[in-house]
Every structure is written in structure tokens, then in C-alpha cells.
Amino acid sequence: MSDADRDNPRREFLRKSLTLIPVVTLAGTGLGSSVLQAAPEAAPVAPAATPAKADASAYQPSYFTAEEWAFINAAVAHLIPNDEQGPGALEAGVPEYIDRQMNTPYAAGALWYMQGPFNADAAPEMGWQSKLVPKEIYRLGIAATDQWAKSLNGKTFAEQDSATREDLLKQLEAGKPQFDAVPAKIFFSLLLQNTKEGFFCDPIHGGNKGMVGWTMIGFPGARADFMDWVERNEQYPFPAVSIRGERA
Structure with a gap:
């Protein structure tokens, strides 16, 4: 099976699962529908024109080290790949979003x-359920994952x-590796959540460059009024608009 064939279900998963992305919570570490598994078939959506590829090297991380930055770029590129349906996480600036x-x-x-x-088994509405904060989870989780990967083949x-x-x-995702510093499942859950946020956030936050995420799902963005189209059974015809007034 080719990489493109294997990754397509993730696009369908993203299209169907994103309405409003909640604040990250570790109250429950289960992800419900797995992004790494094939999602049910969804109605096709016409792909948007691909904008100029983002220059990932133009942004220099202020929090992540060079090794951590390499991990972030590699991981998000695999979670939301660039394929025939449109730009992926790298082109959308997801690494920049996470670093910021x-x-x-x-x-x-x-x-x-x-x-x-x-x-860790509390309901999501009970809030954050870890003594570690997100920046610590990334630092510890990336180090543990790289050490684990090295133990396999160097x-x-x-x-x-x-x-x-x-x-x-x-x-x-399944929590199989046993890390001492941070549970693997918690680390993956945070990484996946922030990757989706970066792909669908307003571009003012560093991600969703060119509004590629909004265009993919037909979201109008920060338009002042689109209520006339809410109950119509047809695709919204106008391009997305960012908070700054940029148009897709």
C-alpha cells in the first residue's frame, strides 16, 4: 500500500471531526476515533487550489531545540500529510503554531x-489531569520517543x-512504550490535538497558512455574517477570511 493510500483516511477523519476544537485536556487519554486508523468514507469535497509552499526554514523556533524541532516537523508531517487532496501540516505552518x-x-x-x-480517568469537564504542563510534556515526550527509537535501530x-x-x-497512540517521564499516550494525545489546532486555527496564531485547513472543510473563517448559508444544503461559495482580513 502506498503512503498516499494509507494517509487518505486521515484527511477524511479531519474533515468530519472538526467543528470546534476544544481546549486540550488530559482528563481522558483515549482519542475516540483514531487518526491513525481508517475513518469511514465521507462525501467528497472539491480540493482547493494549493497555495505556494510555506518555507519552513524561515521560522526559527524559540522554545524547541534543533533535535526537538526535527521531531515536531517529522511527526506533524506524518499526522497530516501533503497529498493530492491538499497541503499538509508542514505547509500549513503547524510546527510554528506549536512552538509559539x-x-x-x-x-x-x-x-x-x-x-x-x-x-487520568476523570471526565474531560474535570479539566487538566496531569502535574506536567504542555511544554514539559513535549520536552520529556520527545526525548523519551527519540531514545526509544534509537534503541530499535540507532x-x-x-x-x-x-x-x-x-x-x-x-x-x-496505544500507549505501548513505557516511558518513565511521561505516559506515551498522554504525549501523543497532546501532539495530535495541537497538530489539529495548528491546521485549523486562525493564521494569526502561526498555523493554517493560506487558510488551507478552512478551505479544505469549507469553513468561512472570520466573516462577519454567513447565517444565510447555515441551513442551505450546499457548499459555501465564498473564500475564507482571517481575523486580519486576509482572504484564502
């Missing part, structure tokens, strides 16, 4: 109640071939 988030109060847990007890995650990355991500 690491310098916000969100990544430091500054807006949450961070006193115990923590219960290569970091970013240095692996596509098939091996696929297998490693599936194992992370």
Missing part, C-alpha cells in the same frame, strides 16, 4: 488549577523512514 504556543500561559498551565489530586524518530514512523506513532 509553548511561549504562552497555556503551555505553562498558568490558567489552570494545578493542584492534586490528578486522575536512529531518532525524525531519521526513521515513513513506514517506521507510522509504526512508532501507532504504538505511541
